[in-house]
Amino acid sequence: MSEKSVPGIEPYESPAGGWGALGAVAKAISGQMAIARESLALHKVNQPTGFDCPGCAWPDPKETSSFEFCENGAKAVSWEATAKRVRPEFFASNKVADLWNLSDYALEGLGRLTHPMAYDRASDTYKPIAWDEAFQRIGAALRALPDPNMAEFYTSGRASNEAAFLYQLFVREYGTNNFPDCSNMCHEATSVGLPKSVGSGKGTVVLEDFEHCDAIFCIGHNPGTNHPRMLSTLREASLRGVPIVVLNPLPERGLERFTSPQHPVEMLTGKSVRIASTYYKLKIGGDVAVLKGMMKSLLAADERAIAAGMPGVLDRDFIAANTTGFEALAEDVAGTSWAAIERCSGLTRAEIENAADIYAKARNVIVCYGMGITQHAHGTENVQQIANLLLLRGNIGRQGAGICPLRGHSNVQGDRTVGITEKPNDELNDGIRRTYGFEPPVAHGHDAVAAVIAIREGRSKALVALGGNLAVAMPDTAETFEAMRKLDLAVHVATKLNRSHLILARESIILPCLGRTELDVQASGPQAVTVEDSMSMVHASAGTLAPASEHLRSEPWIVAGIAKATLPRTRVDWDRLVGDYNLIRDDIEKVFPIFRDFNRRVSVPGGFRLRVAASERDWATPDRRAHFLLAPGLEEDPPADANGLMLTTVRSHDQYNTTIYGLNDRYRGVSGRRDVVFMHARDLAARGLAHGDRIDVFATGVNAADGKERAVRNFVAVAYDIAEGSVAMYYPEGNALIALESHDRRSGTPAYKSVPVRIEAAAQPASAPAQPKAAHAT
Secondary structure: OOOOOEOOEOOOOOOEEHHHHHHHHHHHHHHOOOHHHHHHHHOOEOOOOOEOOOOEOOOOOOOOOOOOOOHHHHHHHHHHOOOOEEOHHHHHOOOHHHHOOOOHHHHHHOOEEOOOEEEEOOOOEEEEOOHHHHHHHHHHHHHHOOOHHHEEEEEOOOOOHHHHHHHHHHHHHHOOOOOOEHHHHOOHHHHHHHHHHHOOOOOOOOHHHHHOOOEEEEEOOOHHHHOOOHHHHHHHHHHOOOOEEEEOOOOOHHHOEEEOOOOHHHHHHOOOEEOOOEEEOOOOOOHHHHHHHHHHHHHHHHHHHHHOOOOOOOOHHHHHHHEEOHHHHHHHHHOOOHHHHHHHHOOOHHHHHHHHHHHHHOOOEEEEEOHHHHOOOOHHHHHHHHHHHHHHOOOOOOOOOEEEEOOOEOOHHHHHHOOOOOOOOHHHHHHHHHHHOOOOOOOOOOOHHHHHHHHHOOOOOEEEEEOOOHHHHOOOHHHHHHHHOOOOEEEEEEOEOOHHHHOOOOEEEEEEEOOOOEOOEEOOEEOOEEEEOOOOEEEEEOOOEOOOOOOOEOHHHHHHHHHHHHOOOOOOOHHHHHHOHHHHHHHHHHHOHHHOOHHHHHOOOOOEEOOOHHHHOOOOOOOOOEEOOOOOOHHHOOOOOOOOEEEEEEOOOOEEOOEEOOOOEHHHOEOOOOOEEEEOHHHHHHOOOOOOOEEEEEEOHHHHOOOOOOEEEEEEEEEOOOOOOEEEEEOOHHHHHOOOOOEOOOOOOEOOOOEEEEEEEOOOOOOOOOOOOOOOOO
C-alpha cells in the first residue's frame, strides 16, 4: 500500500475473531444502551430453548449447550434488542423530508418502532394509527385494484416459516403470485440452477459432513463477515489437516486465519489457526473459466492415468449409473483453450492445475459458495459448473462430500420451502386446493427485478413488504426510488425505520412487529416459530425478551389482520391459526407433506432435517439422472477494454445486507467511513491515480446501454491486494451503478458482483463527507 496517509484507512494485521471481535461486541452492546437486556439475550441465541440468531443461516451444532460466540450475531441481537425507541413524538417533530437526509446507518440507529404509523401528506410526517384502521385502509386499497397482479408482496428472509406460510396463503387467495423476495437477489441462481443439475435446489451436505471431508473449496464468499460461525467448522477441518482452497478476488481475513473466542488458549496466547491452505485471487467474473480449467485438468489426468494402466481420476462408475451429458461436457471443456481460461480467470494454468490436483487427490470434497458465485449475469451457469465438478468424481450424495450454498438471512431458505415463490409448482397448488378449498393462481408472478420494473412502468400500484429494505437493496437506486414514489399503496412491516419507509406512495403505512428476540404471546399462550438453515435443518425459535412496545404485534398476527381486511369471503380461519402456531404448522404439513409430523419433530432440541433427495442420490429430474450442463462461450468472450475494470459490491464487517451496524470494516482496515473503492496499485497507476485520491466511478457496458449515466462520485481509492482488473466497493452504495436490466437471464438475480466500470479522477475533489447527524429519538 502507498505510504500516503488516508484518514480511516490503516491495515489490520490481527486474525479474524480474537480480542478484536470481543471488543467490537462490547462496543455494539454499550452503544445500544441495554447491556443487561442484551447480555441476557446473547445467552439465549442459537440454543435449543432460545431463539434463532436473526443474522445468518449457518447451522447450529447438534451438541450446542452453551452460547457459541459470533461477533456479527451478537451485533444483530443488540441491534434488535436496543433500548432506543422511535415513538410517535419523534415522528411528530421530524418531517420525512428531513429524515431523508440521514444516512441509512443513522435511520436504523434511531431504535425500535413502537406504534403503527401512517403518512400524513399535509404535515409531511408519519402519525400514529390504530391497528384496525390500518388494516381497513390496506384492505380497501388492495380490493380497489382492478387486478390482483397490480400488487407486489415482498418477503424478507428473516420472516419465520409460520409468517411466510400465512403470507403466501393470503396473497394466493387474494389472487396473485407476485412474490419478489430477498432470495431473488441472492441465491435464486442456486434455486434455478441446481434442480436442473441434480434435481434439488438446496445444498446436499449437513454440518457433520465437514468432519469427514478430505478437501474443502471455498468460492466467492466471506465467512468472517457473512456467516462467522462457519469459521469454527473451517478451523476444525484445518486442524485435522484438510486442505482448504479459496478462490476469491480479494483477501478476506476470515479465510486466512482465525482465533476462536471459544478457545481460551488461543485467546491468551494470541495464536491463530490458518484457514486457507491455498488462496487464489481470480478476476471478478472468472469463476466459469476456473471451473472449466479444473475440469480440463481432471479430464487430461484421467486420460493419462488410463493410458498408463492406472485407475482413472474420474468416477466413471458413478457417472455411468447416475448422470447424463458427460460426453458433451468433455467435448466443451476440451474445446476451451488454456489461453482463454487464463485470460478470463486471471490465474495461470499452473495455479488451476494445482487446484485440480488437490481436488483429484481428495476422496471426499465439499464445495462452499456464496453470492460471489450467484450474483452475476451468468450466476446460474456458475452454480451448474460447480455441480459438474463435483459430479465428475461422485462428490454428491455421500458422507463428507457435496455442494454447500451459503444462504444469507436466517430463514431465506425456509421461506421458499413454505411457498414464497413467484413460480408455484403443482405440489404447492394442489396442497392449497386440498387444504383450503380455493383455486390458487397458477401463472408465474414477478420476482424482485420484474416487480420494480412493473412498478416503474405503472403496471403495479401497491407494495406490501414483510420486512426488509427493498428499495435500498435493489439495483439502479435512482430509478428504483423514482418508481416506488409512483405507488398508490406502500405497506412496510418492520422493527426499525429504514429508507424504504421514506419513499412515499399515495398512502404509506408502517406496521411495527416483534423481533426474533421477543416474547410472542397469542390466545393459546407463548409461541415459538420455526426456521430452516442453509443445510435444511428446521428448528424452533422462541423469543424471551419483553417486547419493545405494548403496541407491537407478531408477523403472523399482522399478516392475518391484513388478510381478514382484504378478503371478506376468505376460506381461511385466520384467528384460529394465529391463536396457536402449532395449528399453522399442522397446515404447513398438510400442504407440504415433506414436513410430516412437523410439531413433534420440531419439539426435539435441534429440530430435524427436511429431505434433500440429491443427498441420497435420488435425482428428482425428469429422467431421474443428474445432468452435466454446459456453459459455452468462454472462447468468444472479448478481451476487456484496456481502460475498463470489473467491479464487485461487498459487505463491510459492520453490516448485514442493508443493515449497517457501524461505519467500520475492521478486517479490511477501514474505520469511520464507507466511501471507498478497493483497487490494485497497478490499476491505480495505469490511470494516473494513487492511494487516497478522490475518484468518480462510471458504469459501462450493459449498465450504460440505455444511454443513462450511472455513476458514484467523490469516493476514495484504496490500494488493496485485489486481483488486477478488479475493484470492489460497498453494497448498497454501489447499487447506483447497476441497471435493473443487468441480471442473470435465467434466475433474475441482479449482477451485483460483475459491474463493468470506468474510473477517473474526481471531477470535483472534496474532503470526506461527514456522516449525517442522527435526529434525536425519544
